[in-house]
Amino acid sequence: MADKEATVYVVDLGESMADCHNGRDESDLDFAMRYVWDKISATVAASRKTWTVGLVGLNTEETDNAQDREGLEGYENISVLQDIGPMTMSSLRDVRSLIQPSHSYGGDAISAVVVALSMIEAFTKKLKYKRRIILVTNGESPIDDESLEDVASRLNHSNIELVVIGVDFDDPDYGFKEEDKSRAKACRAKNEKILRKLVEQCGNGVFGTMAQAVEELAIPRIKPVRPFKAYDGALTLGDPSKYPSALSIHVERYFKTKRAMPPPASTVVVNTEHGGLSQSQTLDEEDTEMGGIGFSGVKQMRTYRVNDPDAPGGKRDVEFEDLAKGYQYGRTVVPFSESDLPITKLETKKVFTILGFVPFSSYQPFINLGETGIIVAQKLNEEAELALSALIHALHELESYAVARYVQKDGAQPQILLLKPNPALEEEFECLYDVPLPFAEDVRSYQFPPLDKVLTVTGSVIKEHRLLPSQDLNQAMSDFVDAMDLSGYDEDEDGKPVEYAPIDETYNPTIHRINQAIRARAVDPEAPIGPPAEILLRFSKPHEKIIDRAKPEIEALIDAAKIKKVPAKAQGRRGRKEPVKPLSGLDIDALLGETKRATAISADNAVPEFKQMLATAADDATVERAAKQMGEIVRKLVRDSFADLFYARAAENLRVMRDQLIGLEVPGLYNGFLKGLKKSLLSGELNGDRREMWFRYVLGAHLGLITQDESEVSDVTADQAKEVCRADVSVYVEECRLTAG
Numbered sequence: 001m002a003d004k005e006a007t008v009y010v011v012d013l014g015e016s017m018a019d020c021h022n023g024r025d026e027s028d029l030d031f032a033m034r035y036v037w038d039k040i041s042a043t044v045a046a047s048r049k050t051w052t053v054g055l056v057g058l059n060t061e062e063t064d065n066a067q068d069r070e071g072l073e074g075y076e077n078i079s080v081l082q083d084i085g086p087m088t089m090s091s092l093r094d095v096r097s098l099i100q101p102s103h104s105y106g107g108d109a110i111s112a113v114v115v116a117l118s119m120i121e122a123f124t125k126k127l128k129y130k131r132r133i134i135l136v137t138n139g140e141s142p143i144d145d146e147s148l149e150d151v152a153s154r155l156n157h158s159n160i161e162l163v164v165i166g167v168d169f170d171d172p173d174y175g176f177k178e179e180d181k182s183r184a185k186a187c188r189a190k191n192e193k194i195l196r197k198l199v200e201q202c203g204n205g206v207f208g209t210m211a212q213a214v215e216e217l218a219i220p221r222i223k224p225v226r227p228f229k230a231y232d233g234a235l236t237l238g239d240p241s242k243y244p245s246a247l248s249i250h251v252e253r254y255f256k257t258k259r260a261m262p263p264p265a266s267t268v269v270v271n272t273e274h275g276g277l278s279q280s281q282t283l284d285e286e287d288t289e290m291g292g293i294g295f296s297g298v299k300q301m302r303t304y305r306v307n308d309p310d311a312p313g314g315k316r317d318v319e320f321e322d323l324a325k326g327y328q329y330g331r332t333v334v335p336f337s338e339s340d341l342p343i344t345k346l347e348t349k350k351v352f353t354i355l356g357f358v359p360f361s362s363y364q365p366f367i368n369l370g371e372t373g374i375i376v377a378q379k380l381n382e383e384a385e386l387a388l389s390a391l392i393h394a395l396h397e398l399e400s401y402a403v404a405r406y407v408q409k410d411g412a413q414p415q416i417l418l419l420k421p422n423p424a425l426e427e428e429f430e431c432l433y434d435v436p437l438p439f440a441e442d443v444r445s446y447q448f449p450p451l452d453k454v455l456t457v458t459g460s461v462i463k464e465h466r467l468l469p470s471q472d473l474n475q476a477m478s479d480f481v482d483a484m485d486l487s488g489y490d491e492d493e494d495g496k497p498v499e500y501a502p503i504d505e506t507y508n509p510t511i512h513r514i515n516q517a518i519r520a521r522a523v524d525p526e527a528p529i530g531p532p533a534e535i536l537l538r539f540s541k542p543h544e545k546i547i548d549r550a551k552p553e554i555e556a557l558i559d560a561a562k563i564k565k566v567p568a569k570a571q572g573r574r575g576r577k578e579p580v581k582p583l584s585g586l587d588i589d590a591l592l593g594e595t596k597r598a599t600a601i602s603a604d605n606a607v608p609e610f611k612q613m614l615a616t617a618a619d620d621a622t623v624e625r626a627a628k629q630m631g632e633i634v635r636k637l638v639r640d641s642f643a644d645l646f647y648a649r650a651a652e653n654l655r656v657m658r659d660q661l662i663g664l665e666v667p668g669l670y671n672g673f674l675k676g677l678k679k680s681l682l683s684g685e686l687n688g689d690r691r692e693m694w695f696r697y698v699l700g701a702h703l704g705l706i707t708q709d710e711s712e713v714s715d716v717t718a719d720q721a722k723e724v725c726r727a728d729v730s731v732y733v734e735e736c737r738l739t740a741g
Contacts, residue, residue, distance in 0.1 A: 008116035012137035014059030018101035054084035077107035152201035395421035483550035667706035
């Protein structure tokens with residue numbers, strides 16, 4: 001039977017909760033509600049009808065509770081904001097609108113606990129429930145402690161857990177203490193003692209400070225998983241139906257490790273802006289399950305069509321029942337009808353039988369193929385427990401694994417499992433662990449050259465080579481690996497080694513980041529989602545202590561490997577590339593006899609000379625001079641071109657000019673030249689009508705203005721460049737249409 005819970009949150013909404021304290025930029029109420037919203041949203045995400053939630057407001061403007069309606073005194077300014085019941089997205093957002101600080105401070109926290117206690121007693125009656133009251137307050141409103149013992153006795157009698165979390169409450173265990181408590185809030189220290197005394201008198205109570213509670217929210221909560229029995233049957237050695245001496249043990253198999261998946265997303269459609277449904281939509285059961293909050297579920301419908309020349313539109317609809325499955329065979333498809341499909345499946349029977357045994361030394365861990373299972377004897381079956389224990393101890397003493405064929409149920413695909421013994425040594429659990437083994441088709445065999453020798457084309461083996469690590473390098477790498485050992489990177493209080501990244505503290509950042517975002521968006525759809533929790537990024541890089549400890553080994557490894565930093569191809573920020581010096585330190589220009597820098601660009605060899613002039617440019621003026629010369633060459637090619645004879649050559653020069661100036665981060669030189677070239681081409685200044693050069697060879701080849709998407713230093717946005725091109729093309733097309741007409 002599913003576990004049942006009844007939790008009532010008592011939230012202080014007094015006037016003082018609107019203030020900010022201890023350097024926080026959020027009010028005490030917002031700070032406290034971070035904890036409350038996280039707990040409530042976790043309940044909503046669980047989607048269990050047996051997990052019920054209630055909400056009581058303390059220090060509210062109005063009074064709304066059963067005790068006050070009965071005429072009892074001391075229950076003023078306490079309101080039941082939500083009765084105990086299942087929490088949904090709709091109710092979560094309804095409650096969120098009620099959480100606002102009031103102008104009242106006369107409510108009694110003990111009385112509010114009594115209201116919550118009565119709600120739980122009336123709802124749960126004598127049924128089996130996990131009962132809990134969570135009180136969140138800053139303790140600044142007066143508290144009457146006359147009935148403290150009676151309230152504690154009633155809480156214990158009803159087996160209700162009382163959790164008191166105070167904003168800026170002192171907690172020596174956590175290490176938080178507010179040194180200077182304001183005189184205007186002199187009653188806080190007294191109230192803290194009263195609430196702490198109440199918790200201590202409760203057999204099941206927790207008292208803490210809100211700072212610790214909020215800090216612990218960053219620790220991911222792992223969803224508890226119930227044991228899932230994957231197999232319940234006989235584990236055999238031999239065939240018991242044929243041989244009386246065959247071994248048969250009744251066992252049960254459960255998952256030990258199974259990959260956790262992030263929560264899936266559903267496809268929804270947003271309703272009208274007022275949260276209602278459009279005319280073509282109806283509110284059905286699916287909408288109700290999704291909360292009905294401004295969206296509804298999407299229903300999908302699939303149709304199947306085939307080519308048919310005689311049908312309207314050349315396609316004809318077919319029913320799903322008329323389809324057949326086909327398997328690709330070469331470049332054709334082999335179809336199978338529904339009646340033939342069983343032929344393609346391997347007929348198997350449920351079985352779990354041992355095929356043989358292999359020694360520990362012959363097994364390589366890299367062939368583990370999937371998730372791990374655990375095999376135990378059938379519950380309350382002493383004969384099976386004794387037989388399985390004997391098998392486990394025999395495997396352990398012989399240092400052997402068992403290899404078994406496993407079929408989970410009739411018709412399932414067979415698997416080959418490796419069974420590892422785990423005897424009950426000291427306090428360990430006696431069982432068999434199993435991992436799937438690959439079939440021949442699952443193994444990927446690749447050939448790589450060896451790392452410890454060099455094989456020549458003649459077949460000889462070379463042990464010493466410039467591409468092979470030396471003995472010093474091997475030793476340095478070995479020392480570095482030992483220094484980076486994570487199993488004992490630190491010591492605990494008793495001097496025992498502490499592991500750096502234990503499995504139970506290594507959380508999947510993808511899963512918990514998605515859960516964090518979902519909870520934040522569920523509570524407040526408009527608020528921005530905060531950054532990932534630090535605990536999720538803790539193991540994204542090596543710990544500083546490990547790096548510091550291994551620093552000598554790292555430096556020794558760098559020296560042994562003769563590692564040198566290769567300079568990056570940095571771009572000059574002043575209009576030219578920074579010269580890159582070769583690692584050898586040699587002057588390449590001097591060796592090649594090129595001592596003079598290029599000062600002019602010829603039209604016959606424009607592209608290489610332009611690149612050379614930019615590469616040897618010593619200042620910005622040289623870059624500008626090179627761009628100007630290349631621009632004149634482009635203009636001359638267009639001016640001298642008969643029809644479009646030289647257009648392609650001019651466009652190629654323009655492309656090289658554009659790419660080089662982008663790399664030098666001087667897009668302004670190109671954009672300025674291109675604007676002048678456009679004016680000359682469209683006005684006829686370059687010996688006639690040259691508009692084809694602009695529209696076909698410049699815009700058509702994407703040689704337009706350099707935008708900020710291509711160079712950060714450009715002052716032209718992508719929208720501006722597109723607008724210029726769009727206007728130019730529209731004018732050109734219209735003129736061509738008129739000319740053709």
